[in-house]
Amino acid sequence: xxxxxxxxxxxxxxxxxxxxxxxxxxxxxxxxxxxxxxxxxxxxxxxxxxxxxxxxxxxxxxxxxxxxxxxxxxxxxxxxxxxxxxxxxxxxxxxxxxxxxxxxxxxxxxxxxxxxxxxxxxxxxxxxxxxxxxxxxxxxxxxxxxxxxxxxxxxxxxxxxxxxxxxxxxxxxxxxxxxxxxxxxxxxxxxxxxxxxxxxxxxxxxxxxxxxxxxxxxxxxxxxxxxxxxxxxxxxxxxxxxxxxxxxxxxxxxxxxxxxxxxxxxxxxxxxxxxxxxxxxxxxxxxxxxxxxxxxxxxxxxxxxxxxxxxxxxxx
Amino acid sequence: xxxxxxxxxxxxxxxxxxxxxxxxxxxxxxxxxxxxxxxxxxxxxxxxxxxxxxxxxxxxxxxxxxxxxxxxxxxxxxxxxxxxxxxxxxxxxxxxxxxxxxxxxxxxxxxxxxxxxxxxxxxxxxxxxxxxxxxxxxxxxxxxxxxxxxxxxxxxxxxxxxxxxxxxxxxxxxxxxxxxxxxxxxxxxxxxxxxxxxxxxxxxxxxxxxxxxxxxxxxxxxxxxxxxxxxxxxxxxxxxxxxxxxxxxxxxxxxxxxxxxxxxxxxxxxxxxxxxxxxxxxxxxxxxxxxxxxxxxxxxxxxxxxxxxxxxxxxxxxxxx
Numbered sequence: 241x242x243x244x245x246x247x248x249x250x251x252x253x254x255x256x257x258x259x260x261x262x263x264x265x266x267x268x269x270x271x272x273x274x275x276x277x278x279x280x281x282x283x284x285x286x287x288x289x290x291x292x293x294x295x296x297x298x299x300x301x302x303x304x305x306x307x308x309x310x311x312x313x314x315x316x317x318x319x320x321x322x323x324x325x326x327x328x329x330x331x332x333x334x335x336x337x338x339x340x341x342x343x344x345x346x347x348x349x350x351x352x353x354x355x356x357x358x359x360x361x362x363x364x365x366x367x368x369x370x371x372x373x374x375x376x377x378x379x380x381x382x383x384x385x386x387x388x389x390x391x392x393x394x395x396x397x398x399x400x401x402x403x404x405x406x407x408x409x410x411x412x413x414x415x416x417x418x419x420x421x422x423x424x425x426x427x428x429x430x431x432x433x434x435x436x437x438x439x440x441x442x443x444x445x446x447x448x449x450x451x452x453x454x455x456x457x458x459x460x461x462x463x464x465x466x467x468x469x470x471x472x473x474x475x476x477x478x479x480x481x482x483x484x485x486x487x488x489x490x491x492x493x494x495x496x497x498x499x500x501x502x503x504x505x506x507x508x509x510x511x512x513x514x515x516x517x518x519x520x521x522x523x524x525x526x527x528x529x530x531x532x533x534x535x536x537x538x539x540x541x542x543x544x545x546x547x548x549x550x551x552x553x554x555x556x
Numbered sequence: 557x558x559x560x561x562x563x564x565x566x567x568x569x570x571x572x573x574x575x576x577x578x579x580x581x582x583x584x585x586x587x588x589x590x591x592x593x594x595x596x597x598x599x600x601x602x603x604x605x606x607x608x609x610x611x612x613x614x615x616x617x618x619x620x621x622x623x624x625x626x627x628x629x630x631x632x633x634x635x636x637x638x639x640x641x642x643x644x645x646x647x648x649x650x651x652x653x654x655x656x657x658x659x660x661x662x663x664x665x666x667x668x669x670x671x672x673x674x675x676x677x678x679x680x681x682x683x684x685x686x687x688x689x690x691x692x693x694x695x696x697x698x699x700x701x702x703x704x705x706x707x708x709x710x711x712x713x714x715x716x717x718x719x720x721x722x723x724x725x726x727x728x729x730x731x732x733x734x735x736x737x738x739x740x741x742x743x744x745x746x747x748x749x750x751x752x753x754x755x756x757x758x759x760x761x762x763x764x765x766x767x768x769x770x771x772x773x774x775x776x777x778x779x780x781x782x783x784x785x786x787x788x789x790x791x792x793x794x795x796x797x798x799x800x801x802x803x804x805x806x807x808x809x810x811x812x813x814x815x816x817x818x819x820x821x822x823x824x825x826x827x828x829x830x831x832x833x834x835x836x837x838x839x840x841x842x843x844x845x846x847x848x849x850x851x852x853x854x855x856x857x858x859x860x861x862x863x864x865x866x867x868x869x870x871x872x873x874x875x876x877x
Contacts, residue, residue: 289674291674291677291678291681293681337858337859337861337862344591344673344677345814345861347591347593347677347681348591348807348810348814349854349858351593351807352807352810352811352850352854355803355804355807355850356848356850356851356854359847359848359850360848360851362847363845363847363848477803478685478688481681481684481685482685484681485681485682485685488678518689518693519692519693520688520689520692520693521689522685522686522688522689522692523685523686523688523689523690523692523693524689525685525686525689526682526683526684526685526686526687526688526689527682527686529678529681529682529685529686530664530679530682530683530686533668533675533678533679533682534664534667534668537671537675
């Protein structure tokens, strides 16, 4: 995204709450949160080539941590930061064993965790509300007085989501263009050569995984604020797989791909329902990914003329 | 003691299922170097095909008591002899999965042959989602009862020092050992097996030597996916047939294959036994809740990977820099 598209997007995002009604604005907030979740997958797979089929669990960890931290009457901002950190730490715990070995083990282990997350969550009693799910107490999260938004909590939620997501976006972009980002990309291109240049490959991979998990955690925490009802069953393996699929369909070469991916995550089932094609959105996601692999190696973003001349971002 | 034996036997039954799927995974991994995430769902298509083949069309009309109607039975009811006995129906299922495997190899993975491993793994992930969706789309989300090939009444067991060794467990292991022998013969005694090894070591050189690479890979896919359908029929007979049931089973089969070292058939079977036993013994003797029986084998795999990345029987991979 260059300066002008960025400015245009920001303007559109600011104007939006003035022109759309409440329901639509809440939908937009949900899309922003999904952008963040997809961005997490995007950062991991796009920069390191690692496959995580379980980022849904980090969204879940963020959401349930948020709910329980709010139970302790912590301020929302503090709870958001802690929930993010908890998801990041969970990411480190997942990444450490699986990154010692090469090959698709990380995909395997994360898919396993995604399968196990709902049954484990159902056993955790009050923390997750067991099988019935739980509500999130966001009572204390009122907009500050000077904004005069007391009657419009949905706009306040929208603004918070927008700021947090934009913050993560900036952070990711700057990180990727920094020395650390170059190191991470070097490990993707050639692990052994990167190691020979003094890059700590394991640290680069684990760090990227942790950041991307933290991002997913923030997405979950924001989700808990927007839709204050959580159930572990919503964070099953199909959720994780759809996140991954959306990120790849959107395109891993540019950050815009994460935005496109989130739009696909929301838009594909909607389009499917609108056209009355298929009963199960999984089929649509699977076929979509297959078509993208066959036709557009750089994802939907790669089809745009501006990005099509970039070298193939395929991972080896 | 008898409780211990009982738990061992239960574990061995599941172990046979994981071992057979792990064998299918290892087989394909050796032939193509690919972990097939879609194997379980390809097997599901075969499983449902066999269900269609053994369910009378009357049940489709709603006349079969508690039998849920199965989509597609009326399409095949004109076949002579339909509904078929279970063994024949499973045969149809195995053929359906094998054909599907060959078809997918031709239509999808053959076209990706020059692309990176990342893209190929993505393709199997896409197939996992697409086929899981397809099965729900065609056959709905309902659970179906699935008959067992082996005698499965409550009294069908051999008493071994107080533990009940069920005929289904014996049957599953008979199938498993037969598979191991057949696969061993295929890999070690036939020209196709020789071609497998040639392709794995260097596909390009193999094709220059006149080995029909595509045909050999198609055989690999057919055998692997056929085993998938067989495993589905065993799982379905011991519980029920429902969409999505194979994901957990496949994860544990992956764990079994990984513990065994991913490229060793012997290791796959050992891994299956280890996973099956961990799954039944750990919740049996620790306060670990039995709904979470998936977790201990998975932990075992993760810990093993940390200390022995090549598994128990795997060969270490050397990467040229």
